[in-house]
Amino acid sequence: MMEEYRGVWVFIEQNDGKIEGVSLELLGAGRKLADKLEVPLSGVLLGYKVKPLSQEVISYGADQVYVIDHEVMKDYRTESYMQAVINLAEKYKPEIFLYGATANGKDLASAVATDLSTGLTADTTMLDVELEKRLLEASRPAFGGNIMATILCKKHRPQMATVRPKVMKALEPDPRRQGEVIEEPITLKEEDMRTKVLKIVKDVTKKVNLADAHVVVAGGKGMGDLQGFQLIHELADTIGATVGGTRDVVEAGWLPHEQQIGQTGETITPKIYFAIGISGAIQHIVGMKNSEFIIAINKDPEAPIFDVATYGIVGDAMEIVPKLIKQFKEARERGGEISYV
Amino acid sequence: MHIVVCVKQVPDTKIIKINPKTNTLDRRSAPAILNPYDAHAVQEAVKIKKMLGKGIISVLSMGPPQATAVIKKSIEIGADRGFLISDRAFAGADTLATSYALSKALERISKENPVDLIICGKHAIDGDTGQVGPGIARRLDIPPVTNVIEVSELNESESTVLLKRKITSGYELIQAQVPCLLTVEKEINSIEYSPMPNMIKAARYEPVIWSVNDLEDVDRTQLGLKGSPTIVGKMFTPPKPEGGKRLEGNADEQVKQLMELLSDKKELFAPQ
Amino acid sequence: MSEKFDVIVVGAGPAGTSCAYTCAKNGLKVLQIERGEYPGSKNVMGGVLYRKQMEEIIPEFWKEAPLERPVIEQRFWMMDKESSVSFGYKGLEWGKEPYNNFTVLRAPFDQWFAKKGVEQGVLLINETVVLECLTENGKVVGVRTDRPGGDVYADVVVLADGVNSLLAKQLGYHKEFRPDEVALTVMEVINLSKDKINDRFNLEDNQGCTIEIFGDSTKGNLGTAFIYTNKESVNIGVGTTLSSMIKAKLKPYDLLDYLKTHPMVRPLIEGGESAEYLAHLIPEGGYHSVPKVAGDGVLLVGDAAQLVNAIHREGSNMAMASGKMAAETIIEANKRDDFSEASLNQYREKLYQSFIIKDLEKYKDAAHTFEHYPQYFKEYVPMMNRAASKFFTVDGTPKRDKQKEIMKSITSERGTIRVLQDMYRAWKAVK
Amino acid sequence: MSTKTIEEKQYLIRFKADTKSHLTVLDHDICMTKCPDKICTIFCPAEVYKWEGLRMQVGYEGCHECGSCRIGCPYQNIKWEYPKGGHGIVFRLA
Known part of the structure; x- marks a missing residue:
């Protein structure tokens, strides 16, 4: 029975006619798996007036795109999307099906997996296949990133998995790439839907969301004063990072409490963590020690932050950080697109 | 209004320790707590009950007998009663088998007192999957709304509820038909310090414990380890760059070295 | 009005739980309030649990309680920088019923003990701080907790809230401690395999050993250190009076590391992995600082009543015995329906007739003596070590001459009269 | 691993810190002008107190609730309360 299932699928998440970055990353990862298994890679594209996006999906590595383009699919809803995806999967039987681990991707994958009575691995950060049994090896952090x-x-x-954004690498798009677009009909009616998206509100306030940030620039009392702390914001703005701080900094009023990292604040695991002017009191370290790549900048060579840092710079933040900002800015100008070396 | 909140007992991952030799969890190091997101789910049920001025809040959990602790904790927050399904048959369940077992228990609860709203935490901090909630909704064929940050306008005559759902770019305003299932984010409310009468009630409360035999129409092949399509192949310590390295040279040289080290991470940087 | 109980017990350590358990077993309606996440989460002791007082509350408790090892050997070390004079006793009879004492880990043990109370009908509430005793006309009638709707009432309130007992201070039953009345003790639990423990301490699987260390373990300050063997870990700790710590400007954790790396100690714990670090105060005032223990509607038990024998490191047993005595008093008072100070003073009488106060009285001057005459720790321990070294070194000197030499060196260091004075003073203090 | 520093020791412990401190230095001027030794920064077993030149920094999150600072402060300058119910240090072993 299992032999009937062939091919690698990627759910293409789009919002407002724009494909989410994670879906493109997944096409890159899915391409590798499909090549190893010697099967086609397919994108699953749902929405309203989204068919033109098919070529983009192909240019990022897909051989085929299944498209369901219908008004009922305009906004993401579990009910409608789930039904559409289940129908496709039952008809075409993929062996591997990947989703971005976004709010919608996780939601959809959970419902689909339940219906298809199959396994789903959440928040994957590493993907591979074992060829003999054609097994997907989906690895993910467990127990708060400890293992x-x-x-x-x-x-x-x-075999289904949701994959964290910004973990896999997208391929360079090739606009000349050829692929097949398969349009599927749908019979769902708006009247049957039990949920309605009344409106979508874009959050223009750019609310700080430390928990989901990939890059965090955090500052401590070593920044001297509120004015010195502006350097932290400046660096964060330059590289698109989220700002955090220690309890001292929050107590001093340089940052609101939501941006406190540590025991009485947030516990986070970003991919890159800049600890600048932070000595590394345990109360702070427990909140960030599982970050993947930690860069510490501090005057005091004995500061405990250096014990957990991947790389340490012993020096004055007031001197180092402006240089860093300058380098990042120059690199971007040099590169045309973002390039830093 | 009958609200059921699904809760889970989890090890406190903030302080968990992994034995580096065996890659297993050092249980002694990890106290069992009520999953923090589930605490917010219970709190939200209490808030809704207060808003309506009536209703009943049941909590449901699956786990070993000592998981009654999280039901008592939920009573402290303000739940009225609690059920634990506990049986060897449930052991080793992944998210698919868990949502099956819980949906069977929900069917029984609903038989006595129809359920209007099911609330779950966004995910459990030990697994971080967030799959059980939507799974239950699918099995009971009710709509799920995940990542909810606000519940308002519960219209009993129309059987609808207005919800804010968090998405990457902001939030969606959703109208859902009741019964439905919500999974909630932490920011939906703040946990109140439980009043003394609740504490006394919880200390006295004996949760109802059901075994697999107390549930109806159960397909045992869908339970526990047998009913779980996923298995853990292996556990390993995450590949983490080695710490403790210092960059050398003067400020300019150090900054240059750092830029080189960051060069393979450039897609993480995006100017705002 | 809120619910009324027969008894409210504040604290779920050994004293509080002994009292709550005994009251509930005798049919009283008991509310026990613990501020920690669970009983034991705030409680610290070296780790020796005495069998006798526990058995008087729960017979044959060793058959089900989470104990570590029965202690079959007690060693005492007079330790110098690179040497140690030791003595001790090892008796296999202690490894059999009815046992003498056990090593325990407090968090699991206190949870178990409190659960036994709950089985008897105690209503246990965790995570709740008692802010103050509620009084009416000078009589304690209940407590105010830090929770909304947090007042609860009872005929009697038992304060088992430990060494810091803020409640007893609020009632004016005792004044704030002086730094010389408390010992600050820090300890670590160090994981070590069963085999290593058995080998290094010369034990078998179900045998435990305790070592009390004097002298260089505290760098000569008034205090002691200890090592106790658990199943697969050892507790190692050191404490001195807070006043000594202040006077000598000692960081307690530095002292602990000094002990852990001491050449006499290090081989015992080598390769072990630290699992927990704990600090706690021990009331050491002894007999002189026992506060008023009974008032109108209120009783003090355990550390809150400062029932600790500093010389023998006994505390939990006194806590349990006092908790039980308090319970017995309350049961009697309940029959009489009289919870006045006069009625509850029965507890005071029981306490003063028991081993608890008798022992405290016996050693009432000990800590004081040692605090004021630091030579006991600073000079005599090294002297003993030098003497032993001299005596046991085989160098062809006749033993009789050696003894003379040793006596001569001791008296020349401090003078004969002063040595005799010191000996007499010490003997009087601990006799 | 054997612990060497106080940070490493404190790592071993579980704390459920409240957002509000249960320890209050009543008057920072006293620390500054009257207390050259700042002995609390030495005897505190958790290094909760750190002198920052102008004020006493109180890292209450790592407090063992032992009471030493209340008793040992030569100027009774520390207001000492229990953390809110369920908060503060949580011992798991001894």
């Missing part, structure tokens, strides 16, 4: 677990789904198909 990695490789999850297998041996007897059920499709």
Whole structure:
């Protein structure tokens, strides 16, 4: 039975006619898996007036795109999207099906997996296949990032996983790439829907969301005063990072409490963490020690932050940070697109 | 209005320790707590009940007998009663088998007192999957709304509820038909310090414990380890760059070295 | 009005739980309030649990309680920088019923003990701080907790809130401690395999050992150190009076590391992995600082009543015994329906007739003596070590001459009269 | 691993810190002008107190609730309360 299932699928998440970055990254990762398994890579594109996006999906590596273009699919809703995806999967039987681990991707994948009675691995950060049994090896952090677990789904198909954004690498798009666009009809009616999206409100206030940030620039009392702390904001703006701070900084009123990292604030695991002018009191360290790549800048060579830092710079933040900002800005100008070396 | 909140007992991952030799969890290091997101789910149920001025809040959990602790904790927050399904048959369940077992328990609860709203935490901090909530909704064939940050305008005559759902770029305003299932974010409310009478009530409360035999129409092949399509292949310590390295040279040289080190991470940077 | 109980017990350590358990077992309606996440989460002791007082509350508790090892050997070290004079006793009879004492880890043990109370009908509430005793006309009638709607009432309130007992201070039953009345003790639990513990301490699986260390373990300050063996870990700790710590400008954790890396100690814990670090105060005032223990509607038990024998490191047993005595008093008072100070003073009488106050009285001058005459720790321990070294070194000197030499060196260091004075003073203090 | 520094020791412990401190230095001027030793920064077993030149920094999140600072402060300058119910240090072992 399992032999009927062939091919690697990627759910293409789009919002307002724009494909989410994670979906393009997944096409890159899915391409590798499909090549290893010697099967086609397919994108699943749902929405209203989204068919023109098919070529973009192909240019990022897909061989095929399944498209359902219908008004009922205009905004993401579990009910409608789930039904459409289930129908496709039952008809075409992919062996691997990947989704971005976004709010919508996780939501959709959970409902689909339940319906198809198959396994789903959440928040994957590493993907591979074992060729003999054509097993997807989906690895993910567990227990607050303290350990990695490789999850297998041996007897059920499709093997499904949601994958964290900014982990996989998208391919360079090739606009000349050829692929097949398969349009599927849908019978869902708006009247049958039990949920309605009344409106979508874009958050223009750019609310700080430390928990989801990939890059965090955090400052401590070592920044001297409120004015010195502006350097932290400046660096963060330059590289598109989120600003955080220690309890001292919050107590001094340089940052609101939501931006406090540590025991009485947020516990975070970004991919890059800049600790600038932070000595590294344990109360702070417990909140960030599982970050993947930690860069510490501090005057005091004995500061405990250096023990957890991947790379340490012993020096004056007031001197180092402006240089860093300058380098980042220059690199961008040099590169045309973002390039830093 | 009958609200059921699904809760889970989890090890406190903030302080968890992994034995580096065996890659297993050092249980002694990890106290069992009520999943923090689920605490917000219970709190939201209490808020809704207060808003309506009536209703009943049940909590449901699956786990070993000592998981009654999280039901008592929920009573402290303000739930009225609690059910624990506990049986060897449920052991080793992944998210698919868990949502099956919980949906069976929900069917039984609903038989006695129809359920209008099911609330779950966004995810459990030990698994971080967020899959059980939507799974339950699918099994009960009710709409799920995940990542909810606000519940308002519960219209009982129309059987609708107005919800704010958090998405990457902001939020959606959703009208959902009741019964439905919500999973909530932490920011939906703040946990109140439970009043003393609730504490006394919780200390006295004996949760209802159901075994698999107390549930109806159960397909045992869908339970526990047997009913779980996923298995853990292996556990390993995450590949983390080695710490403790210092950059050398003067400020300019150090900054240059750092830029080189960051060069393979450039897609993480995007100017605002 | 809020619910009324027969008894409210503040605190779920050994004293509080002994009292709550005994009251509930005798049919009283008991509310026990613990400020920690669970009983034991705020409680610290070296780790020796005495069998006798526990058994008087729960017979044959060792068959189900989470104990570590029965202690079959107690060692005492007079430790110098690179040497140690030791003595001790090892008796296999202590490894059999009815046992003498056990090593325990407090968090699991206190949880278990409190659960036994709950099984008897105690209503246990965790995570709740008692802010003050509620009084009416000078009589304690209940407590105010830090929770909304937090007042609860009872005929009797038992203060088992530990060494810091802010409640007893509020009632004016005792004044604030002086730094010389408390010992600050820090300890670590160090994980070590069962085999290593058995090998290094010369034990078998179900045998435990305790070592009390004097002298260089505290860098000569008034205090002691200890090492206790658990199943797969050891507790190692050191404490001195807070006043000594202040006087010598000692960082307690530095002292602990000094102990852990001491050449006499290090081999015992080598390769172990630290699992927990704990600090706690021990009331050491002894007999002289026992506060008023009974008032109108209120009783003090355990550390809150400062029932600790600093010389013998006994505390939990006194806590349990006092908790039980308080319970017995309350049961009697309940029959009489009289919770006045006069009625509850029965507890005071019981306490003063028991081993608790008798022992405290016996050693009432000990800590004081040692605090004021630091030579006991600073000079005599090294002297003993030098003497032993001299005596046991085989160098062809006749033993009789060696003894003379040793006596001569001791008296020449401090003078004969002063040595005799010191000996007499010490003997009087601990006799 | 054996612990060497106080930071490493404190790592071993579980704290459920409240957002509000249960320890209050009543008058920072006293620390500054009257207390050259600042002995609390030495005997506190958790290094909760750190002198920052102008004021006493109180890292209450790592407090063991032992009471030493209340008793040992030569000027009774520390207001000492229990953390809110369920908060503060949580011992798991001894």
